[in-house]
Amino acid sequence: MKKFIVLLMLCCTPSALWAEEAKLETVQVETSVAAIERGAETLMINCHSCHSLKYIKYRDLANFGMDKKKIEDWRGDQPLDAPLSSQMSEDAAVQSFGVVPPDLSLMTKAREGGASYVYSYLLGYYSTPDGVTGNHIYPATKMPDILGSSGVTEPAAREELQKKAHDIVSFLAWAADPHEQERHRLGYYVIGYLFILTLLLYFVKNQVWSKLK
Amino acid sequence: MSNKIIQWIDHRFPFTSFVKHELTGYPTPRNLSYWWNFGFLAGFVLVLQVATGIFLAMHYKADVALSFDSIQHIMRDVNYGWLLRFMHSTGASAFFLVIYIHMARTLYYGSYRAPRELMWWTGQGLLLLLMATAFMGYLLPWGQMSFWGATVITNLFRATPFIGEQVVIWLRGDYTVGDATLTRFFALHYLFPFLIIGAVLVHLVALHTVKSSNPSGIDLAAKDNIPFHPYFTIKDFYGLGIFLIVYCIFVFFLPNSLIEPANNIPANPMLTPNHIVPEWYFLPFYAILRSVPNMVGGVVAMGLSVMMFAFMPFLDRSRIPGGAHYRPIFRLQFYLFLLDMLVLGYIGYIPPTSQSILIGQVATLCYFGSFFLVPFVSKAEERWLIKRGLPPDVQALIAGESREKSQSPLRRRSGDKK
Amino acid sequence: MADSDTLGDSNRRNFLLKMTSAVGGAGAAAACFPFVASMNPSSDVLAKATTEFDLTGMNPGDMRTVAWQGKPVFVLRRTPEEIKAMEASDGGPDPEPDQKRVKKPEWLVVVGVCTHMGCVPNKEGPGWTCHCHGSQYDDSGRVVRGPAPKNLEVPPYHFVTADKIVIGEA
Numbered sequence: 001m002k003k004f005i006v007l008l009m010l011c012c013t014p015s016a017l018w019a020e021e022a023k024l025e026t027v028q029v030e031t032s033v034a035a036i037e038r039g040a041e042t043l044m045i046n047c048h049s050c051h052s053l054k055y056i057k058y059r060d061l062a063n064f065g066m067d068k069k070k071i072e073d074w075r076g077d078q079p080l081d082a083p084l085s086s087q088m089s090e091d092a093a094v095q096s097f098g099v100v101p102p103d104l105s106l107m108t109k110a111r112e113g114g115a116s117y118v119y120s121y122l123l124g125y126y127s128t129p130d131g132v133t134g135n136h137i138y139p140a141t142k143m144p145d146i147l148g149s150s151g152v153t154e155p156a157a158r159e160e161l162q163k164k165a166h167d168i169v170s171f172l173a174w175a176a177d178p179h180e181q182e183r184h185r186l187g188y189y190v191i192g193y194l195f196i197l198t199l200l201l202y203f204v205k206n207q208v209w210s211k212l213k
Numbered sequence: 214m215s216n217k218i219i220q221w222i223d224h225r226f227p228f229t230s231f232v233k234h235e236l237t238g239y240p241t242p243r244n245l246s247y248w249w250n251f252g253f254l255a256g257f258v259l260v261l262q263v264a265t266g267i268f269l270a271m272h273y274k275a276d277v278a279l280s281f282d283s284i285q286h287i288m289r290d291v292n293y294g295w296l297l298r299f300m301h302s303t304g305a306s307a308f309f310l311v312i313y314i315h316m317a318r319t320l321y322y323g324s325y326r327a328p329r330e331l332m333w334w335t336g337q338g339l340l341l342l343l344m345a346t347a348f349m350g351y352l353l354p355w356g357q358m359s360f361w362g363a364t365v366i367t368n369l370f371r372a373t374p375f376i377g378e379q380v381v382i383w384l385r386g387d388y389t390v391g392d393a394t395l396t397r398f399f400a401l402h403y404l405f406p407f408l409i410i411g412a413v414l415v416h417l418v419a420l421h422t423v424k425s426s427n428p429s430g431i432d433l434a435a436k437d438n439i440p441f442h443p444y445f446t447i448k449d450f451y452g453l454g455i456f457l458i459v460y461c462i463f464v465f466f467l468p469n470s471l472i473e474p475a476n477n478i479p480a481n482p483m484l485t486p487n488h489i490v491p492e493w494y495f496l497p498f499y500a501i502l503r504s505v506p507n508m509v510g511g512v513v514a515m516g517l518s519v520m521m522f523a524f525m526p527f528l529d530r531s532r533i534p535g536g537a538h539y540r541p542i543f544r545l546q547f548y549l550f551l552l553d554m555l556v557l558g559y560i561g562y563i564p565p566t567s568q569s570i571l572i573g574q575v576a577t578l579c580y581f582g583s584f585f586l587v588p589f590v591s592k593a594e595e596r597w598l599i600k601r602g603l604p605p606d607v608q609a610l611i612a613g614e615s616r617e618k619s620q621s622p623l624r625r626r627s628g629d630k631k
Numbered sequence: 632m633a634d635s636d637t638l639g640d641s642n643r644r645n646f647l648l649k650m651t652s653a654v655g656g657a658g659a660a661a662a663c664f665p666f667v668a669s670m671n672p673s674s675d676v677l678a679k680a681t682t683e684f685d686l687t688g689m690n691p692g693d694m695r696t697v698a699w700q701g702k703p704v705f706v707l708r709r710t711p712e713e714i715k716a717m718e719a720s721d722g723g724p725d726p727e728p729d730q731k732r733v734k735k736p737e738w739l740v741v742v743g744v745c746t747h748m749g750c751v752p753n754k755e756g757p758g759w760t761c762h763c764h765g766s767q768y769d770d771s772g773r774v775v776r777g778p779a780p781k782n783l784e785v786p787p788y789h790f791v792t793a794d795k796i797v798i799g800e801a
Contacts, residue, residue, distance in 0.1 A: 055285045059678055081678045105285070109469060110477040176477075177469075179288070179295045186296075187465025191458060193658060198454030200651040205451045207647060208443045212243065268666050272673070290673040293665035450655075 024137070027119040027166060029108075029173040031181060037066045039171025042164055044074050046146050047104065050093060052086040055105035056175050064178065097142045108169065109176045115169045122165040125150035235421055240438035241445055242427035248322075249425065250452035251315040256413065257453060258308045263406050265301040269294075273353065275399035277392045280355040281479045299468040305347055306471050307460050309494035312343065316522070321547050323529065323536030324426040330526040332423065335416040337523045342412060344495070344519070346405040349398040351492065352390070356476030361489050363390045363398075369502075372512040389482060430535010431610055488564055497554050497580075500561030504570065504577040514577065521584045528584060531591035532611050533598055539607055542594040546583060553579045681799035683791075686738070694754050696743060699798045703743035703751055704786060705759070705772070706796075709736070713757070713770045722773030725782045729771045732785050740788050740798065741772035747779040759783075 030036070040061060059080040061071050075082060086093075086101065093100050111117040117137065124137040125145040133150055135141045145151075147165065152158050174180070222228045272291050274283040287294035316336070319325055325333035352363045367384050371377040386393030427433060463471065471493075475486045491499050501518045505511040537544035553576050560573040603611075672680075682699040684706060689695060691710040696703045709717070714736045717729040733739055743751050745761040752759035758769040767776040772783035787801035 055282075055289060057675075057678075059674075060289070063674075079683065081675070106477040109472075110474050112474050114474075183295065183299075183465055183468075187461065190465060191461050193654075194454060194458045194461060197651070197654050197658060198451065198458060200647070200654055201447065201451040201454050204648055204651050205447045207645075208447050212439065212444070264666065268669050271670065286673065286675070290675045292668040292671055292673060294669060294673070296665050297669055 024113050024116045024120045025123070026116045027169060029115045030166070030170040031174070033065045035167060035170045036064070036174045037070070037171075039167035039169070039174075040066060041070065042167050043104075043171055046164075047168065048084065049087045050097075050101040050143075051104045052101075053084040053105045053175055054103050056084050056178075057081055058084070060178060064174070099142050101143065104172055104175065106176050108173045115173045118172060119165050119169045122147055122168065123149045123162060127151065237440060237442035239421070239441040240424065240435070241441045242425055242433050243437055243439045243444075244427050244429065244433070245425065245445070246428050247448075247452060248314075248318040248428075250449055251311050251318060253449040254311045254452065254456050255308070255315055257456075258304055258311055259406065259409060259413065262301060262304045262308060263410075265297050265304060266403070266406065269297050269301055270403060273399075275353065275396050277355060277395055277480075280353060280395060284354050296464075299464050303460065303463045303468055303471060305350065306463075306492070306494065307456075308343065309347070311456075312340065313494070316340070317551070320522075320525070320550075321537050321544075322426060322428060323430050323534070323543075325525045326529060326535075327526065328423045329419075329426065332416065332419045333526060334523060335412060335419055337520075339409060339412050339416060340522075341519070342405055342409050346402060346409065347492070347494070349402040349405070352395060352398045353402065354476060355395065355480045356473075357478045357480055357484075357486050358473045358476040358489065360390060360480030360482065361485055362491055363394065365489060366491075367394070369508075369512045369515075372509040426535070428535075428538060430538050431606065490562055493558065493562075496559075496561035497557035498561075500557040500573045501577045501580065503561070503565060504573045518577075518580060521581065524584065525587070528587040529591050530588050531595045533595055533603070534607060534610055539603065540591075540594055540598065542590060542597075546586070546590065549579075550583045553583065681797050684796050684798060685794060686796065687794050691737075697798065699742075699786065704798055705739070705741050705743045705754075705783075707739040707741075707770065709739055709770060716757075717769065717771040722769060722771065722782065723775040724777055724780065725774055727771075727773060727782055729773075732771050732773070732782070734788075734790065738796075739770065739772060740785065740796065741783040742786050743783070745779055746774065746781040746783065747777070752783075 057080070058071055058075045058078065061074075062068060062080065071080075088096075088101075090100050108115045108118055113120075121135060121137040121141075124135050125133060125147075126136060127133045127145075127150040133145050135143075135145075147161060149161055149165075152161050219229060223230075269287065272283060272287045272294065274280055284298065287298055289295075291297075319333065319336070348363075348366065352359045367381055367390060370380045370384055373380045382388060384394075385391070386397060424432075473490065475488075478486075490496075498515050498518055502511045502515040505514045531540065531543070533539050537547055556576045557573065557580065560569050560576060563569055565573075680700060682697060682704075684695075684697045686706070686708070689706070689708045691708050692713075694705055694707045696705055698704070714729075718736070721728055730736070732741075743759075745752050745763065745766055747761065747764055747766050750761050750763035752761040752766070752768060758767060758775070759772075760767050761779065764778050765776070766774060766779035768779075768783055769775050772785070774780070774782055786798055788796050788798040789801055790796055
């Protein structure tokens with residue numbers, strides 16, 4: 001963790017005057033269907049216009065258990081098998097921002113700090129008195145302050161914003177690794193089985209070696 | 214009924230005698246410790262990697278436009294694809310961990326010494342094959358780290374005298390790491406494990422010729438050997454159980470800890486990540502490479518650092534049998550060497566600063582120094598130990614060995630009854 | 632060297648060894664399962680196992696071909712005369728009442744693969760003709776002249792709405 005902070009600080013050196021030391025707010029992602037669905041909804045409203053999630057198909061959302069009606073709304077006349085592509089074309093994006101907004105399917109796995117990084121990034125916007133907006137976490141970003149975190153300082157509103165960001169990040173964490181829950185579940189069974197088997201093998205080993213004079 | 218079938222086979226093939234001689238009845242020193250489990254574990258991980266690799270290859274596409282997507286297809290759509298992928302990626306790290314421990318055991322207990330030099334050298338060959346396999350396999354996901362790691366390491370071949378530039382282009386099949394490189398690395402990555410299997414068989418034939426060493430370093434009398442089955446079969450299975458628990462903890466709960474975040478970004482030949490770092494098992498050698506400011510010098514140093522191990526049977530001139538058991542100075546050297554490897558590994562990981570480069574250079578000097586000191590220290594230590602007084606069985610063995618050497622240099626030592 | 636009959640001796644009363652072998656064997660067998668399962672169609676292949684088809688724009692007498700699981704499926708909107716003709720008979724070499732082959736009499740959905748050698752028949756006048764070996768099918772997809780042995784296969788399908796069918800799911 002310390003190593004990463006040092007790295008991060010090195011990355012932050014060529015940044016604007018108002019950039020502070022980049023500190024990550026650690027966040028624990030939620031894994032319930034409800035939380036992830038909320039995140040999907042928030043993402044479709046705020047992020048989907050520019051960002052694609054090309055490795056997630058609408059049927060993946062359906063198979064996970066999200067509300068069928070909501071999925072119908074989101075996909076329009078695209079088939080269930082279609083991926084979540086962004087609504088803005090690549091050319092239009094380059095014209096507006098200078099860079100194509102990165103695909104989000106693997107974003108929580110593609111950054112040091114994972115979900116906490118993305119969370120801190122979303123909430124890490126600030127604005128200077130002259131009206132320049134920047135981001136503490138990733139100063140070189142071309143992404144505008146979509147959630148409006150730079151303007152929100154009042155505690156109640158800030159908390160609501162944090163909840164929004166938390167939902168988005170929970171969804172993105174699921175999108176990066178849809179089989180995580182299955183993997184953990186299977187892991188408990190496999191390791192439990194291995195403990196039993198290893199214990200049995202230990203007893204047999206002692207029994208066999210006891211025959212040695 | 215099965216006895217009849219086996220009899221039929223035995224008339225035509227040395228099945229029962231082979232199994233009895235090489236497996237079940239095979240004489241093994243009774244005092245082998247758990248450090249001797251790691252050869253079996255290495256063989257197991259090899260089987261695991263080949264099995265998961267073949268099933269992954271049923272879905273993987275080796276084409277720059279398709280490879281990253283095919284891995285996501287495996288992770289998301291293929292039934293248990295995520296399990297195969299994580300088993301394979303974790304298995305690579307497990308393989309190196311097991312092999313490094315296996316090598317450490319051999320160094321500590323002096324199992325590289327006569328008559329086991331060929332075992333050590335076939336092992337050296339296996340290590341090189343494994344490193345090549347791992348390096349080529351790492352390109353296949355076509356992530357940022359895959360691409361740039363391959364770019365950096367293939368660039369090193371520029372150090373070849375006179376034809377360096379052409380060698381790099383020949384290796385890559387292109388001016389940069391690209392589709393040609395990916396396709397051939399896939400073909401070779403599929404091939405090399407079978408070469409490894411062949412080399413393992415040679416390694417085992419060598420083993421069965423000279424038989425296992427043991428923690429004391431002195432070959433035991435024949436009566437102190439016990440049959441491999443059931444004693445070491447069950448011990449190997451028990452050790453396998455422990456290994457599998459640790460392995461599965463990583464596979465099921467910590468698989469992403471072994472995958473660099475940058476490798477979850479598709480390769481971008483126009484943008485180098487801030488921090489290029491190889492997988493952990495290459496870090497010490499990477500640190501040695503970076504320690505030498507001259508490019509050719511760095512490549513030579515790195516190559517030499519891997520090959521240095523091969524010289525151990527010649528460097529170690531002590532007549533005290535075995536390894537660290539009776540040799541306190543050798544033991545100290547061993548632990549310092551391990552510490553040095555850890556320091557080098559850390560230096561290889563962190564981004565280079567002037568301070569870390571200096572530490573890396575000192576550690577590199579210590580690394581090679583350890584090897585160069587062995588001939589002198591081993592002889593000095595032997596003189597000191599003899600003066601201090603050795604246990605009688607060791608003294609007898611040294612006396613016996615020098616007698617044997619003068620009589621018949623090729624006769625095998627006691628306990629080696631065929 | 633330890634004798635194998637010492638072990639054989641303990642085998643008789645060695646419940647521990649038997650149980651460990653059973654547990655170990657069960658684990659090894661279970662470990663094979665993910666490998667075998669990975670060879671089954673992946674979820675994206677299974678998704679293509681159903682195809683949606685929109686029926687709007689089809690007039691009575693129109694026929695469209697839809698791809699389903701890599702095969703052609705004929706969707707025919709039958710005129711009242713055609714329906715009457717089909718309901719009047721049971722077909723030829725493979726008798727089957729028309730009502731059994733349709734969910735709604737107006738719509739015929741059949742797999743366009745000749746049951747003889749697998750060629751794709753052409754729509755020519757009433758029914759289809761297969762030009763590979765001359766088999767003929769009627770407007771219910773039933774074989775009326777061989778060498779095809781069976782009627783055109785009716786795939787599982789259902790009406791999502793009056794205007795939309797999903798082929799591949801009953």
